Amino acid sequence: MVQTPQDGESEAVVEFRDVSLLASRGRPIVSQLSFTVTRGETLVLLGRSGSGKTTTLKLVNRLLEPTSGEVIVEGRPTSEWDAIRLRRRIGYVIQETGLFPHFTVARNIALVPKLERWPEEQIRERIRGLLALVGLDPGVFASRYPRELSGGQRQRVGVARALAADPPIILMDEPFGALDPLTRAELQREFAELTARLNKTIVFVTHDVREALKLASRIGLFRDGRLAVLDTPAKFARSGDEEAVAFLDSLGGATE
Amino acid sequence: MKPARSYLLPSILVTLLCCWPAGIVAIVYATRARKRWQAGEYGRAAEAAERARIWCWVSVGLGLPVALLGLAAVMSGDPAGQVAGVVRDVIRLGSFFVANRREVTSLALQHLLLVAVATGAAAIVGVPVGVLLTRQRWLSKPVLAVANIFQTVPSLALFGFLIPLLGSHGIGRVPAIIALFLYSLLPIIRNTFTGILGVDPAVREAARGMGMTDWQLLIQVELPLAMSVIIAGLRVATVISVGTATIAAAIGAGGLGMYIFRGLRMYDNILILAGAVPAALMALAADFTLGLIEKVIAPETSRRKRLWVLVLMAAGVLILGAALFVISLGRPDDQRPSQDVAGSEVSPGARVVVGSKDFTEQFILGEIVAQTIETKTGISVERQFNLGGDLCHRAMLAGNVDAYVEYSGTAFTAILKHQPLSDARAVFDQVRSDYGERFNLEVLEPLGFSSTFAILIRGDVARRLNLKTISDAARYAPEWHAAFGQDFMSRQDGYPGLAKAYDLSFADVPREMDLALTYRALADGQVDFIAGNSTDGLIEKLDLYQLEDDRHYFPPYEAAIVMRKDTLARFPQIAEALKALAGKITDSDMRRMNYAVDAEHRDVKQVAREFLSAIKH
Numbered sequence: 001m002v003q004t005p006q007d008g009e010s011e012a013v014v015e016f017r018d019v020s021l022l023a024s025r026g027r028p029i030v031s032q033l034s035f036t037v038t039r040g041e042t043l044v045l046l047g048r049s050g051s052g053k054t055t056t057l058k059l060v061n062r063l064l065e066p067t068s069g070e071v072i073v074e075g076r077p078t079s080e081w082d083a084i085r086l087r088r089r090i091g092y093v094i095q096e097t098g099l100f101p102h103f104t105v106a107r108n109i110a111l112v113p114k115l116e117r118w119p120e121e122q123i124r125e126r127i128r129g130l131l132a133l134v135g136l137d138p139g140v141f142a143s144r145y146p147r148e149l150s151g152g153q154r155q156r157v158g159v160a161r162a163l164a165a166d167p168p169i170i171l172m173d174e175p176f177g178a179l180d181p182l183t184r185a186e187l188q189r190e191f192a193e194l195t196a197r198l199n200k201t202i203v204f205v206t207h208d209v210r211e212a213l214k215l216a217s218r219i220g221l222f223r224d225g226r227l228a229v230l231d232t233p234a235k236f237a238r239s240g241d242e243e244a245v246a247f248l249d250s251l252g253g254a255t256e
Numbered sequence: 257m258k259p260a261r262s263y264l265l266p267s268i269l270v271t272l273l274c275c276w277p278a279g280i281v282a283i284v285y286a287t288r289a290r291k292r293w294q295a296g297e298y299g300r301a302a303e304a305a306e307r308a309r310i311w312c313w314v315s316v317g318l319g320l321p322v323a324l325l326g327l328a329a330v331m332s333g334d335p336a337g338q339v340a341g342v343v344r345d346v347i348r349l350g351s352f353f354v355a356n357r358r359e360v361t362s363l364a365l366q367h368l369l370l371v372a373v374a375t376g377a378a379a380i381v382g383v384p385v386g387v388l389l390t391r392q393r394w395l396s397k398p399v400l401a402v403a404n405i406f407q408t409v410p411s412l413a414l415f416g417f418l419i420p421l422l423g424s425h426g427i428g429r430v431p432a433i434i435a436l437f438l439y440s441l442l443p444i445i446r447n448t449f450t451g452i453l454g455v456d457p458a459v460r461e462a463a464r465g466m467g468m469t470d471w472q473l474l475i476q477v478e479l480p481l482a483m484s485v486i487i488a489g490l491r492v493a494t495v496i497s498v499g500t501a502t503i504a505a506a507i508g509a510g511g512l513g514m515y516i517f518r519g520l521r522m523y524d525n526i527l528i529l530a531g532a533v534p535a536a537l538m539a540l541a542a543d544f545t546l547g548l549i550e551k552v553i554a555p556e557t558s559r560r561k562r563l564w565v566l567v568l569m570a571a572g573v574l575i576l577g578a579a580l581f582v583i584s585l586g587r588p589d590d591q592r593p594s595q596d597v598a599g600s601e602v603s604p605g606a607r608v609v610v611g612s613k614d615f616t617e618q619f620i621l622g623e624i625v626a627q628t629i630e631t632k633t634g635i636s637v638e639r640q641f642n643l644g645g646d647l648c649h650r651a652m653l654a655g656n657v658d659a660y661v662e663y664s665g666t667a668f669t670a671i672l673k674h675q676p677l678s679d680a681r682a683v684f685d686q687v688r689s690d691y692g693e694r695f696n697l698e699v700l701e702p703l704g705f706s707s708t709f710a711i712l713i714r715g716d717v718a719r720r721l722n723l724k725t726i727s728d729a730a731r732y733a734p735e736w737h738a739a740f741g742q743d744f745m746s747r748q749d750g751y752p753g754l755a756k757a758y759d760l761s762f763a764d765v766p767r768e769m770d771l772a773l774t775y776r777a778l779a780d781g782q783v784d785f786i787a788g789n790s791t792d793g794l795i796e797k798l799d800l801y802q803l804e805d806d807r808h809y810f811p812p813y814e815a816a817i818v819m820r821k822d823t824l825a826r827f828p829q830i831a832e833a834l835k836a837l838a839g840k841i842t843d844s845d846m847r848r849m850n851y852a853v854d855a856e857h858r859d860v861k862q863v864a865r866e867f868l869s870a871i872k873h
Contacts, residue, residue: 098462
């Protein structure tokens with residue numbers, strides 16, 4: 001039961017058209033994905049490990065290319081985009097943060113603006129603004145190295161780096177997965193506030209149903225490389241899909 | 257010098273240098289472990305404790321030999337004598353360095369240059385190749401396999417291959433640098449490859465995901481993060497090169513190996529140490545310096561620390577530079593350099609290259625030929641001495657050497673591969689005509705002496721058993737051990753024929769080893785029977801006895817100068833000048849000069865000069 005919202009005002013920023021990706025031996029990793037992500041929404045892709053969520057994310061910024069079908073970003077198939085240009089319009093946050101250990105926090109955040117040759121002064125402004133935005137004191141943190149930060153602080157820097165060049169789209173791959181429960185809750189709350197304010201289109205991967213319910217405007221549930229459910233959190237909870245029920249059941253006992 | 261002490265000195269030096277610092281490091285780690293334990297950082301405390309334990313063992317392992325050697329000195333009944341001997345050796349080494357400071361400096365600089373050029377080139381080639389392998393992964397196995405093969409080829413064998421390949425550059429620095437370059441490639445390529453592959457995949461994924469091009473990823477992320485691993489590879493390559501470069505002296509590349517080879521030939525521990533100690537210090541210094549550089553560029557180093565290390569390194573370079581400057585300002589060495597090792601003064605006009613094999617007699621003969629050409633014709637002479645095996649002959653054919661002294665019997669059997677003959681004149685005439693036809697080489701008139709193989713046993717054994725001839729000794733041979741130089745074991749007129757002629761058999765298969773070392777092994781009582789050179793000064797010095805060849809097995813070995821014909825055509829005056837040497841060097845002249853160099857440690861150039869002025873008058 002795949003479904004696209006026919007909301008008149010909504011504009012498709014990312015669209016998957018019958019996308020499949022086969023592994024080298026022909027086993028499908030994702031198959032026949034068709035959905036759209038509309039401007040300003042937070043689409044959370046939920047599923048077990050290996051269900052194809054991260055693969056779907058990488059198809060958006062062309063770290064992977066589909067075997068069949070096409071992924072359309074801002075009206076053009078990714079295959080027609082220059083991969084580098086495409087990626088610089090898309091923020092990317094991953095669980096391990098991928099911060100460069102040999103760069104200071106400031107240089108990490110400045111990465112894409114530097115690649116895009118922004119003027120120095122503007123970059124400095126931007127770093128200050130972003131650190132403040134993610135709740136880190138620029139005076140304290142700008143000159144630190146990633147190893148001098150806690151896990152939560154690192155994730156904040158990771159988010160700031162993804163936002164640096166003001167990309168319209170942001171991809172997040174389990175950004176809070178490695179954090180302790182308290183820090184995670186804190187970051188989720190701040191993240192919800194932030195997205196409400198910034199009006200970015202966000203595709204967010206998680207295996208934590210609690211997180212999905214908290215952050216999503218819509219939830220896409222993956223099972224074995226297929227999109228099993230795609231709906232708002234409220235409807236998702238009532239969908240009756242076997243996998244969705246299994247996920248919701250897990251809420252009762254373990255709080256992880 | 258007593259052999260027992262020859263091991264004493266180096267071991268004590270090394271252990272004294274190492275065991276105290278190791279102990280101090282152990283104490284530092286132990287203190288740190290305690291502090292961390294008290295601070296409640298148990299994990300890091302355990303780590304420090306582990307290091308302390310390791311360094312404790314290192315310290316004990318190094319200190320124990322000193323204690324044992326001290327004990328041995330006391331037990332020997334003459335502790336004062338032993339200690340005094342060691343002290344005397346240290347003083348001799350020190351005074352050798354002072355007296356030859358210019359030569360030592362220039363050899364060390366040559367050594368450094370060989371290593372720097374070779375590893376520098378290997379880094380320039382190896383790092384890009386390593387990067388390429390990370391981009392074209394399928395290439396990595398074959399390329400690393402090839403680099404691996406280079407590394408396993410023994411250095412002398414590699415030099416042997418390079419001589420014909422490189423033609424006119426076959427000996428000297430070029431092949432040495434090429435060989436060192438090939439040896440350095442593997443660690444550099446491998447470490448670049450594994451260093452880049454070792455970069456956190458999350459970092460690489462983030463970099464690509466944010467739109468870095470492959471080049472940006474490489475320059476801004478992968479290389480900086482892999483740098484410590486790459487430099488570790490460079491450290492390994494450099495240390496290997498410093499060691500291997502000592503062998504480059506065998507093909508006339510100069511460097512500290514000159515002292516080591518010369519020391520081995522002359523049975524002179526001080527000379528060996530004079531080459532080995534600076535080489536070891538150079539390896540340590542190179543390792544340390546590259547370690548510092550690694551620290552400086554490591555991403556986790558703070559800016560302040562980086563500055564400090566840079567200041568420290570700059571100071572080190574300044575001090576070293578100043579020291580070299582002062583040394584070069586000093587008076588010329590009290591002792592002239594025993595060989596012209598620089599070999600780099602290129603005079604625009606006439607120049608010929610004189611070669612020599614790798615033992616004392618050949619150094620002296622090479623020097624006599626060179627000085628005769630210099631003083632009588634004014635043509636400048638480059639000396640390419642110390643060429644092992646048949647490198648002289650090969651270098652002549654390749655055009656790298658214009659003249660050297662060869663022995664008729666060696667030419668007849670080892671080079672021309674004829675069956676041994678005992679008629680001296682027939683052998684010489686055959687050699688002369690064959691050399692002219694086959695190699696386009698001219699054999700000049702014999703110098704006078706003939707240097708044959710000398711079958712040697714210890715003097716005390718000869719006296720006790722009253723042995724005069726090889727036949728006498730053959731009766732005792734089944735209880736003896738023998739050792740021979742590599743070429744004696746394999747050549748036509750060597751061991752196989754000798755064993756047949758005298759019906760010799762030994763307690764075990766004769767050991768094949770370096771010729772100079774067979775003298776030591778015999779003198780030390782490790783073997784009982786060797787084949788040396790009849791004109792060798794060491795025979796007298798080490799109290800060895802030459803058994804008579806009563807069945808006339810060995811062919812005659814008349815020494816004669818061999819020259820390239822095209823060189824003679826270019827400089828006819830050289831033939832004229834060298835005529836003066838024909839028949840002038842007698843057996844006893846040669847033995848006396850060998851003794852002067854080997855036993856009295858006199859300078860080769862000086863000995864040659866005195867001989868030349870004596871025959872003039």
